[in-house]
Amino acid sequence: MRKSKFLLLPVLAILACSKDPILEDDKSETQLNPEEINDQLTEVAYPNQIGPVLEVYYGGQRIPVESQEGNYVYQGDILIPVNQTSKSAQSLILDSDEAAQKSTGRIRGMWPKNTVYYAIDNNLQDKYRVYDAIDHFEANTTLKFVQRSGESNYIYFTSGSGCSSYVGMIGGRQNITLASACTTGNAIHEIGHAVGLWHEQSRVDRNSYIDVNFENVRSGTEHNFHTYETSGFDGDEFTSSLDFGSIMMYSPYSFSKNGEPTITKLDGSTYKVQRSGLSSGDIRGINAMYPGDGGEPTYVNGKYYTISGVTVLRANDLWYFWTKYGFKRVELRNNRWYWV
Numbered sequence: 001m002r003k004s005k006f007l008l009l010p011v012l013a014i015l016a017c018s019k020d021p022i023l024e025d026d027k028s029e030t031q032l033n034p035e036e037i038n039d040q041l042t043e044v045a046y047p048n049q050i051g052p053v054l055e056v057y058y059g060g061q062r063i064p065v066e067s068q069e070g071n072y073v074y075q076g077d078i079l080i081p082v083n084q085t086s087k088s089a090q091s092l093i094l095d096s097d098e099a100a101q102k103s104t105g106r107i108r109g110m111w112p113k114n115t116v117y118y119a120i121d122n123n124l125q126d127k128y129r130v131y132d133a134i135d136h137f138e139a140n141t142t143l144k145f146v147q148r149s150g151e152s153n154y155i156y157f158t159s160g161s162g163c164s165s166y167v168g169m170i171g172g173r174q175n176i177t178l179a180s181a182c183t184t185g186n187a188i189h190e191i192g193h194a195v196g197l198w199h200e201q202s203r204v205d206r207n208s209y210i211d212v213n214f215e216n217v218r219s220g221t222e223h224n225f226h227t228y229e230t231s232g233f234d235g236d237e238f239t240s241s242l243d244f245g246s247i248m249m250y251s252p253y254s255f256s257k258n259g260e261p262t263i264t265k266l267d268g269s270t271y272k273v274q275r276s277g278l279s280s281g282d283i284r285g286i287n288a289m290y291p292g293d294g295g296e297p298t299y300v301n302g303k304y305y306t307i308s309g310v311t312v313l314r315a316n317d318l319w320y321f322w323t324k325y326g327f328k329r330v331e332l333r334n335n336r337w338y339w340v
Helices: 128-140 184-195 280-289
Strands: 002-004 053-058 061-068 071-074 078-080 115-120 144-147 154-158 163-165 173-178 210-212 263-265 304-307 310-315 318-323 326-333 336-339
Touching: 078 163, 115 128, 128 144, 128 184, 154 184, 163 184, 173 184, 184 280, 310 326
Parallel strands: 115 144, 115 154, 154 173
Antiparallel strands: 053 061, 061 071, 071 078, 163 173, 210 263, 304 310, 310 318, 318 326, 326 336
8 A cells, every 4th residue: 555655745845836726627616415425434625515626736746636715635635735836847856056046945744753743723522533543543553642832843633624634744733624523533544644644546556456437426526536646646555455444545435426436346346444443554554654763764775756746766775866868866955856
């Protein structure tokens, strides 16, 4: 299972830009009928409504997002930092003389020293959902969660229209929203995003295990079923096959317009989705991203990783980037890449 599509996530992403919509389609925000509401096994940030779909550059890749109440939403419940997107592709590798001209304020997607700082909105109902979800992570992974006491980078659990989260540590305060209908299992799913997990059904090899029945998908939500390869992202899978038991797996009826399944197994049958806890594959992926000693993940020579928004090759314990002239060596300094 791909636990970090960007082994050190792209949540690092592009320098500053505006909230101006780009490449907007002609859909205005649409209210849905009650029978079209998603089931609780597919988390969504804004239930019962569809926003205009935009194309933005994020983490060096062009991705489709829905614009909702000033936020960019990816694949239903993933929030994309608006100020880290751009209207056009930006150079992610700098020459040394560009350092003085460009910000080096990117934030790494991993939580340092396996420690996630958090705070809870006093007005959030049913806070036990948060505490139980945190206890589950601490009992099953190498991560520890510490209540914030002035730290600048932290998760803030608050109420919202639905269930949503950013992916990885984006820098500063990052919300996890939990509507009253969001369960402890939904909270585990959203914390999974916050520590670096993406959706299981979007892994690159998913077509070897499932079919997406686009004829049953609600108009305007088709983009939620893109694979990460479609979006140009790279990374490692931590299970050898798609993990139907992952807490990050979509329901078979996600974004259905007619009550028929949008995702089926290759034989046409449906499958069960759970929101009880992390699967063994989820746990293996998290612990691979966050080694028990709190150090860096182990990089394997001969493999590709996406770090600070750039896909690079590890070779001879050095980093290389592919150009039209062949591989050129690059170096990561202060979370920005530079040509060597």
